[in-house]
Amino acid sequence: MKAIQIDGAIKRYTTIPKAWGNVIGGFDLLSSTDWEAAGFYDVVAPDYDSATQKLGDLEWDADSSTFTYPVINKTWTQTVAELKESKIASLKSIYNRKLSETDWYIIRAQEGIAAPQDVIDARAALRTECGTKEAEINALTTKKAVASYSLPNLY
Amino acid sequence: MALTKVTSAVLNDDAVSYDKLGARFTEKQDIATTSGTINLDASSYAIFELTGTLTTVTLNIQNMKKGQAIDILLSGTLSSAVLTLADDFTTSSINKVGSNDLDTSATNLIQVLCVDDTDSDAILTWAVATYTTDTSA
Numbered sequence: 001m002k003a004i005q006i007d008g009a010i011k012r013y014t015t016i017p018k019a020w021g022n023v024i025g026g027f028d029l030l031s032s033t034d035w036e037a038a039g040f041y042d043v044v045a046p047d048y049d050s051a052t053q054k055l056g057d058l059e060w061d062a063d064s065s066t067f068t069y070p071v072i073n074k075t076w077t078q079t080v081a082e083l084k085e086s087k088i089a090s091l092k093s094i095y096n097r098k099l100s101e102t103d104w105y106i107i108r109a110q111e112g113i114a115a116p117q118d119v120i121d122a123r124a125a126l127r128t129e130c131g132t133k134e135a136e137i138n139a140l141t142t143k144k145a146v147a148s149y150s151l152p153n154l155y
Numbered sequence: 156m157a158l159t160k161v162t163s164a165v166l167n168d169d170a171v172s173y174d175k176l177g178a179r180f181t182e183k184q185d186i187a188t189t190s191g192t193i194n195l196d197a198s199s200y201a202i203f204e205l206t207g208t209l210t211t212v213t214l215n216i217q218n219m220k221k222g223q224a225i226d227i228l229l230s231g232t233l234s235s236a237v238l239t240l241a242d243d244f245t246t247s248s249i250n251k252v253g254s255n256d257l258d259t260s261a262t263n264l265i266q267v268l269c270v271d272d273t274d275s276d277a278i279l280t281w282a283v284a285t286y287t288t289d290t291s292a
Contacts, residue, residue, distance in 0.1 A: 018257070019257060022241060023237065024240055024251075025256070025259055026233075026259065029235065
């Protein structure tokens, strides 16, 4: 992606336009040097942790001669306890969904057909794992730590 | 005293025929050059046709007069063309009319109108559209 600054406003281009200024055709066929001479520079997205950081508005970076986004640390209006509560709710939702895949074994067991032992063991392991992670979340002490705690992907 | 100028009163209405018009209004130049700066002399031609496979070309429009319009036919291959418009005014604006872009997959007609020929502040406007040769009419 390229961008150009015109009258203080930065405009992004997913592709170089075919015409620009007095170049009425083939502008997109020119070299990067020509594009830069016309004001088109690369847009560079910096690495950032989306859990705890966000990108600001696109701006010109004279040092690297690129357009880039400033990385801004997120702030949270909730307390640490509220963030933990929300994170643990998400955690339990994930494990609940995973457990629900084998719920029918348990329901069927109540009607007299025993659930396979490996299913029972796997469900127990999931509960243990969920409990461990819940304890890990509860042990966190900062908003940033809670926000950046990675929940498992069980799909 | 020698008669050096013809006044309007001497000319009959409709007396100026096509043949009497200057070359800038009647002549066409065929151009085979396909790269570099190509001078389009509007004092000698009204129409310019570029026929080859164009590469990186600057069309340098020269000697335009206020109110004059020229036609530039691009009838060759444009798939790898980089076309730039320029002029011989000291300072000028070259403004695009409408939103049509050059279609490098087709033949194109560029029409350029001189709105102001003041050397220090000239204005040229241009518009482009594709055309096809239709012999069915």
